[in-house]
Amino acid sequence: MEKKGSITVFLALILSLLLSLVCTSIQSVQAAAARTQILSSLDIGLYSLFGQYDSMLLEDYDLFFLDGAQGGSSLNLGKIYDNMESYIKPVLKQNSQKLSLKQGGFTGYRLATDQNGEVFYRQVVTCMKQTLGSQGVRKLLGKLTQKEQSTKQAEQNGKQTEQGNTLQSYDAEMDTASKNSEAAKEEQQKAQEGTDTSSGEAESGFSDGEQKPQVVNPIPILKRIRQMSLLDLVVPAGKGISDQECEKGQLLSSRSVLEGMTMPGMPETDNSKTSQLLFQQYLADRMGNYQTPASEGLKYQMEYILAGKNSDRKNLEKVVGRLLLIREGINSASLMADSVKMAQVHTLALAIASGFLIPPAAVIIEAALVLCWSFAESVLDLRELLYGGKVPLVKNASNWQLSLENLPYLLEKMDTERKNAENGMSYEDYLQIMLLSQSKKEKLERGMDMIEVHIRSHSGRQEFRLDNCIEAIEASIDVEANRIKTFTVTRQYSYV
Numbered sequence: 001m002e003k004k005g006s007i008t009v010f011l012a013l014i015l016s017l018l019l020s021l022v023c024t025s026i027q028s029v030q031a032a033a034a035r036t037q038i039l040s041s042l043d044i045g046l047y048s049l050f051g052q053y054d055s056m057l058l059e060d061y062d063l064f065f066l067d068g069a070q071g072g073s074s075l076n077l078g079k080i081y082d083n084m085e086s087y088i089k090p091v092l093k094q095n096s097q098k099l100s101l102k103q104g105g106f107t108g109y110r111l112a113t114d115q116n117g118e119v120f121y122r123q124v125v126t127c128m129k130q131t132l133g134s135q136g137v138r139k140l141l142g143k144l145t146q147k148e149q150s151t152k153q154a155e156q157n158g159k160q161t162e163q164g165n166t167l168q169s170y171d172a173e174m175d176t177a178s179k180n181s182e183a184a185k186e187e188q189q190k191a192q193e194g195t196d197t198s199s200g201e202a203e204s205g206f207s208d209g210e211q212k213p214q215v216v217n218p219i220p221i222l223k224r225i226r227q228m229s230l231l232d233l234v235v236p237a238g239k240g241i242s243d244q245e246c247e248k249g250q251l252l253s254s255r256s257v258l259e260g261m262t263m264p265g266m267p268e269t270d271n272s273k274t275s276q277l278l279f280q281q282y283l284a285d286r287m288g289n290y291q292t293p294a295s296e297g298l299k300y301q302m303e304y305i306l307a308g309k310n311s312d313r314k315n316l317e318k319v320v321g322r323l324l325l326i327r328e329g330i331n332s333a334s335l336m337a338d339s340v341k342m343a344q345v346h347t348l349a350l351a352i353a354s355g356f357l358i359p360p361a362a363v364i365i366e367a368a369l370v371l372c373w374s375f376a377e378s379v380l381d382l383r384e385l386l387y388g389g390k391v392p393l394v395k396n397a398s399n400w401q402l403s404l405e406n407l408p409y410l411l412e413k414m415d416t417e418r419k420n421a422e423n424g425m426s427y428e429d430y431l432q433i434m435l436l437s438q439s440k441k442e443k444l445e446r447g448m449d450m451i452e453v454h455i456r457s458h459s460g461r462q463e464f465r466l467d468n469c470i471e472a473i474e475a476s477i478d479v480e481a482n483r484i485k486t487f488t489v490t491r492q493y494s495y496v
Contacts, residue, residue: 034097034481038489041091041099042477046493048087049080053495054469056455061286062127063120064495065112065469073463075258077106084475097481104477107490108263113252113467115267117444121279122267123471123496128278137274147393147425151326151433154333158325161332161371170219170368173361215351218408219365222372225379225410230324231317233414234382242299242312246453253308253445257467263474265494271440280435283447284428290316291388291427297453302431305446306438320382323430327378327391334395335374341397344404345369369404376410377402380418390424471495 050066057063068075070083085104092099112120129137225233235241248254287301288294294301303315306322335341349366353359380401381391392399401417402410425433435443448466455464472494480486 030097031481031485033095034099034479034485035487035489037092037095037097037099038477038479038481038487039491041088041479042475042489042491044091045084045088046473046475046491049084049473050493050495052083056458056461057451057469060454061451062131063123065466065471066473067464067468068111068470069463069465069468071460073465075111075468077109080470080473081105081475088477092479098483100480102478102480102486104475106261106473107476108261108472108474108492109470110263110266110472110494111258111260111467112469112471113257113448114260115269116441117448118267118269119471120448120466121275121440121444122270124282125270125275125278126496128282132278132281137278147429147433148436151393151430152437154329155322155326157329157333158327159329161328161374162325166364166367166371167219167223169364173358173364174356177356177358177361215348215355216408217352217355218404219352219368219372221408222376222410226375230320230382231313233379234320234386235316236383236387239386241316242293244298245311246298248310248449251449252452252466253449260470263472263492265472265492276440276443277436279440279447280432280438280443283435283443284432287447287450289428289431290386294450294454296457298450301450301454302428302435304450305443306431306434308442308446319431319434320386322434323382323385324375324378326430326434327381328374330393331377331381331395332370332374334400335370335377338397338400341373341400341404345373348404373402373404373407376407379410380414383414384418384420385427385430387418388427389418389420390422390426390429392421392424 052066053064054067057065066080068077068080070076070079072079081104085101088104089101092101110119112123231241283302283305287305288299289302290300293299298304298312298315300312300315303312303319307315307318309315309318335345345366346362349362349369350359352365353362377395377400384391399419399421401419402413406413406417452464452466455461472492474490474492476488476490478486478488
C-alpha cells in the first residue's frame with residue numbers, strides 16, 4: 001500500500017508541472033495570437049487609410065498622395081487618425097480575444113513638400129523610370145543633351161548681339177551724315193547767293209549730270225518693326241492669347257509650407273542629371289503650353305515654369321523673348337558663315353554708305369544689316385513655331401527663308417516666306433531645351449504650383465494644398481489584451 005501511495009504523489013507532482021507548462025503555453029499562444037491580431041488591425045487600418053488616395057492627383061498626374069486635409073483647408077491629423085481607428089476597432093473585436101484599444105497616434109509622417117519638395121520629386125522620378133524603362137531613359141538623355149550646348153551658346157550669342165551697340169553706332173553715323181548734309185546745303189545756298197549767274201546756271205553748276213540709282217535702306221524699317229510688340233509679330237491672329245491669370249501669393253512657391261514629422265525612409269537629395277531630365281519630361285507630358293493649352297487654371301503651364309509670371313500673356317511674352325535670342329544667335333552665326341549672303345550685305349552696305357556720302361561707315365552699316373536680317377529671319381522662325389511648324393536648329397542656304405531684297409517688306413512677307421522643316425525642332429522641343437538651364441528648385445516649385453492651380457479650379461477643391469498631402473505615415477497604438485497585458489505596436493506605410 002505504501003508503494004502505491006508513493007507512485008500517486010509522484011504522478012501528482014508530474015501532472016502539476018505539466019499543467020503549469022500547458023497553462024503557460026496556452027497563455028503564450030494567446031498572447032502571440034493577440035499580438036498578431038493587433039498588428040493585423042493596425043496594418044488593415046493603414047492600408048484602408050492609404051486606399052483613400054487623392055483620385056484627382058492619380059488620374060491627372062499619376063501621383064499617390066493622401067489628402068491630409070480630409071476635405072478641409074488645413075492638415076487634420078486628428079481626423080486622419082480617427083479615420084484609421086475606425087478600421088482598426090472592428091478587427092480587434094474578432095475572435096475570442098478581449099482586445100481594447102487604449103490609445104494611439106502618429107509617430108511620424110511625410111508630406112509631399114518635405115525636404116524642399118524632394119518627397120514629391122522622388123515619386124515623380126520613380127513614376128517616370130517605371131513608365132519609360134531603361135531604354136527610354138537613355139533615348140531621352142541622348143535626345144536632349146545633344147542640343148543643349150548649342151542652344152545655350154546660341155542664346156548667349158543672341159544676348160551679346162542685342163546688348164551690343166550696333167544700332168546705336170549706326171544711328172550715330174547717320175546723324176553725323178545728316179548734319180554734314182545740312183551743312184553742305186547751307187554752304188551751297190551761300191555760294192548761290194554770292195554769284196551773279198542765273199539760277200539755271202547755278203543749278204547746272206552743282207549737277208554732276210548723272211542720276212544715281214535709288215538704294216532701299218531696310219535698317220530704318222527694321223528699327224521700327226523692332227519697336228513693335230513681339231507677340232503681335234509672331235502670334236497667329238487666329239489662335240490669339242489666353243488672358244488667364246492666377247494669384248501667385250497663394251501658391252506653394254510664394255508661401256511658407258508645412259513640414260512633416262521625421263520618420264525612417266526620408267529620401268536623399270537627388271541632383272543627378274538623369275533625374276532632372278526625367279522630371280522635366282514628366283512636366284512636358286502633363287503640363288499645358290501654347291500649342292496644347294491646359295483645360296483648367298493657367299493655360300500655358302510650361303511657360304509659367306520657365307517664366308514664373310502670374311498670367312499666360314506675361315509668361316508667353318518672356319518665353320518668346322528667350323526664343324528670339326536663341327534664334328538670333330543661331331541665325332546670325334549661319335548668316336556670317338554664308339559667303340554669298342555676306343557678299344550681298346557688303347554690297348548693300350557700300351551702296352548705302354555711298355548714298356549718304358560716308359563710305360567709311362560701310363562697316364558699321366554692314367553690322368547693322370546683319371543684325372536686322374538675323375532678327376527678321378528669327379521673327380519668321382518664331383511665327384512658324386507658334387503656328388505649329390518646325391524650324392531647323394542650324395540654318396543653311398537651302399532652308400534660309402527671307403532674302404535681303406525682301407527684308408524691307410518683312411511685315412508683308414511673314415506668312416509667305418516662312419517654311420516648315422519636317423526634321424527641325426518644334427515649339428515643345430525648344431521648351432524642353434530651355435528647361436535644361438532652369439534650376440531644379442524653380443522647376444520643382446513651379447511644377448507644384450501648376451498642380452495646385454489645376455486642382456483648385458475644380459468644384460470643392462478650392463483649398464487644395466500640396467503641403468497637406470501625405471506620402472507616408474508611422475503609427476503606433478496601445479492595446480490591452482484580455483485585461484492582462486498591454487501591447488504597443490508600431491507600423492509604417494508609404495506609397496513609395
